[in-house]
Amino acid sequence: MKLAHGFVVAGLVLASPAATVGEIPLGERHSGYELMTPELRAMQDDDAANPGMLSVLDGEALWNRADGASGKSCARCHGDATSSMRGVATRYPAVDAVHRRPIDLEQRVNVCRVEYQQAPPLAFESKELLALAAYLGHLSKGLPITIADGDETRPFIAAGREIFELRQGQLNLSCAQCHDDNWGQHLAGASIPQAHPTGYPLYRLEWQSLGSLRRRLRACMIGMRAEPYADVAPEIVDLELYLAWRARGLNLETPAVRP
Amino acid sequence: MARVLINVPAKARRGEIIEIKTLISHPMESGFRTGTNGTMIPRDIITLFRCTHNGSEIFRAELSPAIAANPFISFFTVAAESGTLEFRWTGDNGFVQSETAELAVE
Amino acid sequence: MIRAADVLAAMTDRRTFIVRTAAIAAGAGAGRAWLFSSARATPQVMQEAIRAIVGEAVPQRGRITLDVPPLVENGNVVPLTITVDSPMTEADHVVSIHVVNEKNPQPHVISVTVGPRAGRAKLSTRIKLADSQQIVGLAEMSDGSFWTASADVVVTLAACVEPEVR
Numbered sequence: 144m145k146l147a148h149g150f151v152v153a154g155l156v157l158a159s160p161a162a163t164v165g166e167i168p169l170g171e172r173h174s175g176y177e178l179m180t181p182e183l184r185a186m187q188d189d190d191a192a193n194p195g196m197l198s199v200l201d202g203e204a205l206w207n208r209a210d211g212a213s214g215k216s217c218a219r220c221h222g223d224a225t226s227s228m229r230g231v232a233t234r235y236p237a238v239d240a241v242h243r244r245p246i247d248l249e250q251r252v253n254v255c256r257v258e259y260q261q262a263p264p265l266a267f268e269s270k271e272l273l274a275l276a277a278y279l280g281h282l283s284k285g286l287p288i289t290i291a292d293g294d295e296t297r298p299f300i301a302a303g304r305e306i307f308e309l310r311q312g313q314l315n316l317s318c319a320q321c322h323d324d325n326w327g328q329h330l331a332g333a334s335i336p337q338a339h340p341t342g343y344p345l346y347r348l349e350w351q352s353l354g355s356l357r358r359r360l361r362a363c364m365i366g367m368r369a370e371p372y373a374d375v376a377p378e379i380v381d382l383e384l385y386l387a388w389r390a391r392g393l394n395l396e397t398p399a400v401r402p
Numbered sequence: 403m404a405r406v407l408i409n410v411p412a413k414a415r416r417g418e419i420i421e422i423k424t425l426i427s428h429p430m431e432s433g434f435r436t437g438t439n440g441t442m443i444p445r446d447i448i449t450l451f452r453c454t455h456n457g458s459e460i461f462r463a464e465l466s467p468a469i470a471a472n473p474f475i476s477f478f479t480v481a482a483e484s485g486t487l488e489f490r491w492t493g494d495n496g497f498v499q500s501e502t503a504e505l506a507v508e
Numbered sequence: 509m510i511r512a513a514d515v516l517a518a519m520t521d522r523r524t525f526i527v528r529t530a531a532i533a534a535g536a537g538a539g540r541a542w543l544f545s546s547a548r549a550t551p552q553v554m555q556e557a558i559r560a561i562v563g564e565a566v567p568q569r570g571r572i573t574l575d576v577p578p579l580v581e582n583g584n585v586v587p588l589t590i591t592v593d594s595p596m597t598e599a600d601h602v603v604s605i606h607v608v609n610e611k612n613p614q615p616h617v618i619s620v621t622v623g624p625r626a627g628r629a630k631l632s633t634r635i636k637l638a639d640s641q642q643i644v645g646l647a648e649m650s651d652g653s654f655w656t657a658s659a660d661v662v663v664t665l666a667a668c669v670e671p672e673v674r
Contacts, residue, residue, distance in 0.1 A: 182577050182587045351585070468609060
């Protein structure tokens with residue numbers, strides 16, 4: 144195991160998210176899709192066979208369903224999502240004016256529900272919230288991840304990178320040690336991907352259901368024997384933001400299928 | 403109501419062999435998994451999938467706990483005549499779901 | 509003439525072991541009894557399940573093909589396509605297709621009924637495999653004959669096992 148990232152954390156200068164030692168060169172980045180067997184890739188590519196598409200259909204129905212004291216559906220304000228929402232998922236996590244920090248797509252849906260629909264927020268990992276996120280993500284399928292790289296987002300991208308490179312937990316592992324330094328190699332029979340969030344929420348065979356990036360990050364941390372961040376913790380979104388920025392330019396493939 | 407995704411060609415030539423793909427949302431809990439408190443999670447699966455065309459059965463599958471969650475089944479049929487394809491899934495805990503799709507044969 | 513001993517020997521590999529007793533030879537048409545079995549599948553239980561399907565008939569190798577990846581990243585969702593070589597006419601067609609396994613908690617995977625209206629005896633689904641193992645496919649023809657094929661699948665497991673979620 145290389146020690147590159149243990150060294151970098153000590154001397155990290157948080158001026159701008161420039162490339163540092165150990166980061167995957169932009170041209171060498173690719174989605175975890177490339178590591179899958181032809182059978183799983185076929186499962187993801189076939190909209191009639193991709194189990195995530197069931198959630199996308201649920202999301203479409205929810206988009207058009209009136210909810211909350213307002214009696215409005217998402218469609219009432221946003222209209223036809225196929226045009227109005229195309230490209231939106233590529234920009235998340237994005238800075239929210241009210242929170243004055245980045246929030247992810249699931250949080251954005253809940254902000255909309257509370258403020259404009261006067262509806263209660265949907266629980267993280269609930270079937271409905273996953274379905275709406277899957278629907279919105281799917282509407283941006285094929286479009287490149289485009290995270291704003293400006294004064295507003297830079298401190299949070301840097302915070303996310305710090306977490307990514309931080310050794311944590313009983314195994315004293317950082318995300319970077321596997322996903323920057325050892326991607327493509329095997330961890331107990333499973334290929335280590337570069338960890339780009341190009342397909343979330345995705346259908347994970349291990350879960351036998353659709354799940355969010357939040358869930359995947361928490362599961363990874365548990366696997367590392369580290370204390371996972373709470374769902375509502377800002378650190379999780381900082382990490383999501385860094386991962387999205389790190390994957391900038393890669394195309395969304397929501398809903399992805401992964402082992 | 404479980405979400406269902408059915409893929410049938412909109413139209414077919416008479417006598418053409420067409421592929422029908424079906425996908426239904428269902429946990430297919432095998433009954434062999436242990437839950438967090440150590441007790442077995444009870445079985446909850448779809449046990450039977452049937453497809454008829456204008457009332458005649460064209461495909462029947464008996465599913466076991468070994469079928470993966472959100473069962474995907476694709477099969478073939480001869481496009482003999484126009485009409486209604488009816489799909490029916492039944493299973494544990496009184497699970498029943500029916501869907502139809504129209505097939506135009508020329 | 510095909511001898512029963514030859515066919516059964518061909519069906520097994522060095523890992524399986526057939527116990528040929530009178531009790532196993534009987535038992536055609538077990539119907540839904542397998543749904544309530546609590547016995548863990550073993551190669552022997554799989555052979556019993558096969559016997560329950562074919563009854564007195566002796567399956568011959570061939571005509572049925574199991575298309576399954578030789579190695580899967582996760583046993584929860586294993587794509588499987590079964591194809592049976594048959595003209596699917598009124599006179600000569602596949603009547604039923606069955607798949608059994610040797611290491612899941614119970615031996616059955618799927619049983620399918622088709623007929624000449626299918627046009628093609630081919631189906632795809634996704635199955636669960638608890639461990640690396642052999643699966644066996646059986647096709648029953650309209651003339652009463654049974655045909656069989658097997659496939660070996662290596663199942664790798666996730667590196668980190670998550671606790672049951674939320």
